[in-house]
Amino acid sequence: xxxxxxxxxxxxxxxxxxxxxxxxxxxxxxxxxxxxxxxxxxxxxxxxxxxxxxxxxxxxxxxxxxxxxxxxxxxxxxxxxxxxxxxxxxxxxxxxxxxxxxxxxxxxxxxxxxxxxxxxxxxxxxxxxxxxxxxxxxxxxxxxxxxxxxxxxxxxxxxxxxxxxxxxxxxxxxxxxxxxxxxxxxxxxxxxxxxxxxxx
Ligand SMILES: *[C@@H]1O[C@H](CO)[C@@H](O)[C@H](O)[C@H]1NC(C)=O
Ligand SMILES: *[C@@H]1O[C@H](CO)[C@@H](O)[C@H](O)[C@H]1NC(C)=O
Numbered sequence: 186x187x188x189x190x191x192x193x194x195x196x197x198x199x200x201x202x203x204x205x206x207x208x209x210x211x212x213x214x215x216x217x218x219x220x221x222x223x224x225x226x227x228x229x230x231x232x233x234x235x236x237x238x239x240x241x242x243x244x245x246x247x248x249x250x251x252x253x254x255x256x257x258x259x260x261x262x263x264x265x266x267x268x269x270x271x272x273x274x275x276x277x278x279x280x281x282x283x284x285x286x287x288x289x290x291x292x293x294x295x296x297x298x299x300x301x302x303x304x305x306x307x308x309x310x311x312x313x314x315x316x317x318x319x320x321x322x323x324x325x326x327x328x329x330x331x332x333x334x335x336x337x338x339x340x341x342x343x344x345x346x347x348x349x350x351x352x353x354x355x356x357x358x359x360x361x362x363x364x365x366x367x368x369x370x371x372x373x374x375x376x377x378x379x380x381x382x383x384x385x
Contacts, residue, residue: 206230206366208321211263212352215366219326220246220293227291228369233319236375242278242306245326246293247365255329256283256296257360261351262309263321276346277322279304281329296326303335303343313374321370325351325363333358 206218208231221228222244228234245258262275279302286297311320335343336357342349354360 206368207323207325208263208368211321211323211368213325213355213362215325215363217247217365219324219365219367220248220291221324221367221369222290222293228367230367231321231370233370233372236309236311236371239308239322239369239371241308242280244290244293244295245283245324246290246295247326248292248294251294252285252296254284255281255331256364257281257327257329257333258283258298259325259327259351260306261323261325261349262311263323264311274347274349274351276304276343276349277309278306279335279343280306281333283326283329304346309369309371311371311373311375313376317373319370319372321368323368324366326365327355327360327363330359 206215207213218230223234223238223241226234226238228243258278258280259276260278262277264273264275280298280300281303282300283296283298286295288295288297309320309322336354338357339349339354355362
């Protein structure tokens with residue numbers, strides 16, 4: 186009771202008290218922001234971007250902390266239940282073996298990986314819907330356990346990318362809570378090519 190009262194007053198007063206790096210209501214909630222750059226576009230939590238901006242995997246890292254060890258990045262699309270397709274989550278990336286690269290970009294200690302799996306990156310492509318609305322795409326950075334592997338119960342979902350239950354995945358894979366997170370939004374049916382034509 187007390188917790189929900191605190192949360193709603195924080196929302197009413199602009200969320201200043203609780204710095205959230207995950208969308209309202211998303212579990213696990215994270216308040217340390219993962220630095221995410223798509224080329225020269227820096228993602229502030231909740232930023233609405235064109236689909237075309239997100240075509241290639243972003244550069245990620247953290248500010249104000251020197252990480253050591255290995256990290257796992259998940260990117261999860263959370264479609265509104267009203268979505269025509271009936272889907273609620275789409276796994277857009279699950280990339281392992283991120284380590285500090287030693288590079289610094291705009292104050293960010295950049296993390297890189299050579300891995301392209303367990304699930305390679307593919308950019309947001311929300312379906313066309315009426316009325317249009319933005320969909321959330323959430324980035325979660327976890328410490329990677331030394332024996333990390335996709336648990337058997339999640340292999341099919343990781344392969345099909347549909348319907349991932351991240352809280353359950355975390356539990357089954359022995360992941361602790363995400364250290365850093367961020368999210369962006371892309372409007373349903375965003376077809377940047379067509380929009381460029383209209384604007385030209
Ligand atoms: C961030 O999260 C931690 C752990 O949940 C909490 O202790 C801390 O108060 C939070 N900080 C802010 C600014 O919300
Ligand atoms: C650099 O990072 C800050 C946040 O730390 C951000 O506000 C700014 O847009 C970034 N600038 C560039 C050029 O990426």
